[in-house]
Amino acid sequence: MTNSAQLHPIGEIARKCGIDEEYLIPHGKYVAKIDLSILQANKHKPNGKLVLVTAITPTPLGEGKTVNTIGLSEGLNYIGKKAIACIRQPSLGPVFGVKGGAAGGGQAEVLPMETLNLHLTGDIHAITAAHDLASAALDARLYHEEHLGDEFTAQTGLKRLNIDKNRIIWKRVIDHNDRALRAITVGVGGGLNGVERKEGFEITAASELMAILALANDLHDMRKRIGQVILAYNLDGDVITAEDLEVAGAMTVLLKNAINPNIMQTVENTPVLIHAGPFANIAHGNSSVIADRIALPLADYVVTEAGFGSDMGMEKFFNIKYRQSGIAPSCVVLVATVRSLKSNSGEYNIKPGQPLPKAISESNVELLSIGAANLGWHIKNAKSYGLPVIVAINRFPHDSAEELTFLQHYAIEQGAFACEISEVFMQGGKGAKALSHHIVNACEQASDIALPYQNSDKxxxxxxxxxxxxxxxxxxxxxxxxxxxxxxxxxxxxxxxxxxxxxxxxxxxxxxxxxxxxxxxxxxxxxxxxxxxxxxxxxAGNIMTMPGLGTNPAYRHIDIDDKGNIVGLS
Missing domain, CATH: 3.10.410.10 (Formyltetrahydrofolate synthetase, domain 3)
Structure with a gap:
């Protein structure tokens, strides 16, 4: 569907949203980074409205949160507003493991899709390098202090850190799903190989550096935050930070270019800022503060996406990102699908790759009415933060009119500001026309952010x-x-x-x-x-920070032909 899309040079896309060429760092014809000096240039401009997209409890079927984030930005442009989307960068782990891509889809997709899904401008690799530099520095310091003993200070002029090898909490990272690396032993054999100890890997998106990149205000703030990272404890139980190890400066150098957000475009040439990719369980699961701050003075509306459901990424937007940045959404869009709500009913054990039960794939209002309770909970949860909530029903071809009508009435009964059917996958911005008008109206409502606790609470x-x-x-x-x-x-x-x-x-x-x-x-x-x-x-429970590959990984279907065309990504 996107093969016929007419891509514009990235300079044209940037100018469309008010970014002059002097702030662009080109990476080919259709991708560029944005220099942070634009923040100072636009600091006196009024901000547009921020629209936060979240979802019901996710299922293996998918809810279309990214598709609707991109589609809503297209929809707002379609009705004559100036809109920009801000999303996270895909990790190679899920791309090759489960999803096969994370650029949206259909007429609501970021292009070039292959570029977005495969490396982009190397930000995630930079985080991997910076993170693992700290790991290498830790093990090197541990080795030298143990090898030299009391002579360490005399020979180096450095104070001994006395690292407790059993309390090193900074694991290594790699941007692939590799369960074999969850628990390993390093320094095997000791001697010149270093100090033997238990270690493990996490996926790069789980690195604290990824969360820092997404929350930092500027380069200075990022450098300060990296210095505060706790890497290990010493034998007296005191923390050892990246600053103590004197590696924070070098780590920041590796992230010097990564701090600049990336700009791309949708099928309909709507500008999209792509930056950072933190998990929404052990981190806050939102794109960067910097990307939001660049986009808000340039647009009437900025549409951004939070990871997983309203109890995960949306909750963390308010409790972490909002508390630190002061950036507040004006409304929440809650994405749901008929089939996912049926799956959330609990009547069936839905697993990836298995055929759907007929009751889920066929019209079944009774089953939907059971699963709709999950939608009701998320509406109330999102409203509890003090904002109007719009429900977007991401439509699939087999959804019946009876089911869609039921959900629309149910959402309003549960307190939604509005509920509309989204057809952005097939129609792009036109398929979000009604939703976009509701967003405009919702953003004009008076709101007051309500948080569930104060930082000063015990x-x-x-x-x-x-x-x-x-x-x-x-x-x-x-x-x-x-x-x-x-x-x-x-x-x-x-x-x-x-x-x-x-x-x-x-x-x-x-x-x-x-x-x-x-x-x-x-x-x-x-x-x-x-x-x-x-x-x-x-x-709360066993949280996996290094995913594994399933029995039918996405990489099996990804290939390249003799002309260099990539197939299997979506």
Whole structure:
């Protein structure tokens, strides 16, 4: 469908939204980076409205959140408004493992799609290099201090860090799904190979540097944050930071170009800023503060997307990104599909790659009415932050008129400001015309952001408040979690906001509890601090930071022909 799209040179796309050529750093004909000096040039311009796109509880079927983020930016342009989209950069792990691409689709896609999905301008590789430089520096320092012993200071002039090899918390990263690297041993054999110790890998999107890139205000702020990153503890139990290791400056150098957002275009030539790609479980799951700040003075409306459902990326937008940046959305768009709500009913165990039960693929209002409770919960959850909520029903060809009508009435009954059918995949901006008019109206409503806790609240109280927000009876804190709270309080970092690391597959912390769970507790295993990013990770369950490849990985279907055309990406 996108093969016939007429791409414009990126300079034309930039000028279309008010970015002069002097602020562009070209990367070929259709991609450029944006120099941060544009922030100073536009600092006196009024900001447009920010539209935050989220979704119901995700299922293996997909809800079309990225498609609708891109489609809504096209739709706002279609009705005569000036709009820009801001999205995260895809990770190679999901691209080759599950999704086969993350650029949207149909008439609501970022182009060139292959460029977006494969490396783009190398930002994720820069994060990998910067992150692993710190790992190499840690192991080198550990080796030299152990090898030289008391002579270390005399020979180097450096103070001994006395790294506790059993409390190095900075794992290595790679941008692929590779379960074999989750738990490894480094320095095998000791001696010249270094100090033997247990280690592991995370996927690059899980790196704290990714979260820092997305939350930093500028290069100076990023350098400061990287210096504050906690890499390990010493034998006395004190933290060792990247600044202590004297590696923070070099890490920042590797990210010097990555801090500049990327600009591309949609099928309909709408400008899209693409920057950062943090997870929405152990990080905040949103594109960068810098991209938002560049886009807002240039547009009437900026449409951005938060990862997973409203209990994940949207919640973290408010509790982390908004608290740190002050950037507030004017409305929330909640994406849902008929088939995903049926799947959320809990009546069936839907798994990727397996045929759908007939009750899900055929018209079934009764089943839909059960699963719709999940939509109702997310509407109320999004509204609790003080903003109007618009429901976008991402339409599929087999959705019946009866089902769509039921959902529209149900959404309004549950408190949605509006509910419209989205047909952006097939029609692009035209398919979001009605939705776009509702967005304009919703953004004019008076709003006041309401947060579930204050930063000054006691750390344990913050955790309980968030557990109650998910509908839990209480949060059960393990002995390790209680100890972690004590350590965080001693470090005087307990004022930081929470990043609840839980499954995205349920409103609760148990992926098996579908729809709207009731009468449950949330078990908190441990806490950790992302001191540079500026939040506390609260782990509810076993959170995977290095995905594995499934039995039918997406890479099997990705190839290239003799003319260099890539197939299998979407």
């Amino acid at each position: 750390l344990s109280d913050k955790i309980q408040k968030m557990a109650h927000k998910y509908g839990a009876n209480k949060a059960n804190l393990s002995a390790q979690a209680l100890n972690d709270i004590q350590v965080i309080e001693q470090l005087k970092l307990d004022h930081l906001p929470l990043c609840i690391a839980k499954t995205p597959m349920s409103i609760s912390a148990d992926p098996n509890l579908k729809n709207v769970p009731t009468d449950f507790d949330i078990d908190i295993s441990h806490l950790a601090v992302s001191a540079g990013a500026g939040f506390i990770r609260v782990y």
